[in-house]
Amino acid sequence: MSPLANHPFWKMNGAGNEIVVVDLRRSSHVISAAEARAIAGAEGSHFDQLMAMHAPRTPGTETFIRIYNTDGSEAGACGNGTRCVAWVLTEGTDRDRLLVETKAGLLACRRLGPASFSVDMGEPKFGWQDIPLAEEFRDTRAIELQIGPIDAPVLHSPSVVSMGNPHAVFWVDDPYAHDLAKIGPMLENHPIFPDRANISLAAVKAPDHIILWVWERGAGITRACGSAACAALVSAARTKRTGRSATVSLPGGDLVVEWRDDNHVIMSGPTELEHAGEFDPALFQAAA
Numbered sequence: 001m002s003p004l005a006n007h008p009f010w011k012m013n014g015a016g017n018e019i020v021v022v023d024l025r026r027s028s029h030v031i032s033a034a035e036a037r038a039i040a041g042a043e044g045s046h047f048d049q050l051m052a053m054h055a056p057r058t059p060g061t062e063t064f065i066r067i068y069n070t071d072g073s074e075a076g077a078c079g080n081g082t083r084c085v086a087w088v089l090t091e092g093t094d095r096d097r098l099l100v101e102t103k104a105g106l107l108a109c110r111r112l113g114p115a116s117f118s119v120d121m122g123e124p125k126f127g128w129q130d131i132p133l134a135e136e137f138r139d140t141r142a143i144e145l146q147i148g149p150i151d152a153p154v155l156h157s158p159s160v161v162s163m164g165n166p167h168a169v170f171w172v173d174d175p176y177a178h179d180l181a182k183i184g185p186m187l188e189n190h191p192i193f194p195d196r197a198n199i200s201l202a203a204v205k206a207p208d209h210i211i212l213w214v215w216e217r218g219a220g221i222t223r224a225c226g227s228a229a230c231a232a233l234v235s236a237a238r239t240k241r242t243g244r245s246a247t248v249s250l251p252g253g254d255l256v257v258e259w260r261d262d263n264h265v266i267m268s269g270p271t272e273l274e275h276a277g278e279f280d281p282a283l284f285q286a287a288a
């Protein structure tokens with residue numbers, strides 16, 4: 001019988017980003033891609049990201065988190081999911097600070113209110129090998145998505161950055177004027193991104209306000225993506241489109257992102273517990 005059979009989970013969301021949190025700190029089980037897909041496919045435990053809390057690897061941290069996308073692939077970062085983990089670990093306690101670890105590094109979390117948290121998402125990386133890109137952009141139009149006339153690509157010249165995971169941010173007048181369900185997978189799998197990428201459409205409305213719509217690597221369109229919000233703010237500030245802090249409005253809600261002078265990116269936003277449940281053992285019969 002799978003150790004996940006009847007295992008409790010929390011179904012949450014962070015600004016609408018669908019998150020399932022599982023506590024495996026007392027277990028040696030590592031969720032497989034097939035198990036993650038089975039959980040994502042089940043009613044009541046659908047997620048954009050599954051956050052599996054494992055025993056800590058680094059002194060001073062609370063947990064090592066494995067992050068799974070809907071397709072079973074693993075991600076280095078998930079801002080909205082990290083806030084949900086912080087809720088699980090601090091709810092009912094008087095603690096308001098904690099340190100967690102993901103494949104991309106250590107993340108300091110702070111409780112700002114009953115269901116509001118900030119996460120220090122660390123430092124952005126801009127080097128092409130760090131994102132990674134297949135090769136350095138030789139000209140700024142290295143990525144063009146050609147759907148319309150040959151001399152008028154619908155999207156081109158994204159900002160690219162790693163927030164612990166790869167992001168490309170395309171600047172547009174109105175994100176919702178584009179067919180993201182069609183162009184998202186084409187760009188996610190563009191050969192310039194050897195590890196694929198999270199694809200954002202961003203509109204700068206004011207020096208402190210960005211509208212963002214995200215096609216997530218391995219998960220598709222989501223109602224919010226915290227690391228993409230960080231990627232958008234950092235890219236906007238770097239190209240003088242905004243200042244160093246902004247509200248990022250996504251379909252599921254607002255996140256506030258600040259790129260501090262010490263180069264760390266702080267993302268703040270809500271968490272919501274939808275329900276607690278237990279995994280149906282039948283889910284794992286084929287997926288073991």
Ligand SMILES: N[C@H](CCC[C@H](N)C(=O)O)C(=O)O
Pocket residue numbers: 017048049069074075076077078079080081165166198216217218219222224225226227228
């Ligand atoms: N929703 C997450 C990001 C998931 C990124 C994932 N799709 C990847 O493969 O990098 C967030 O709030 O940051």
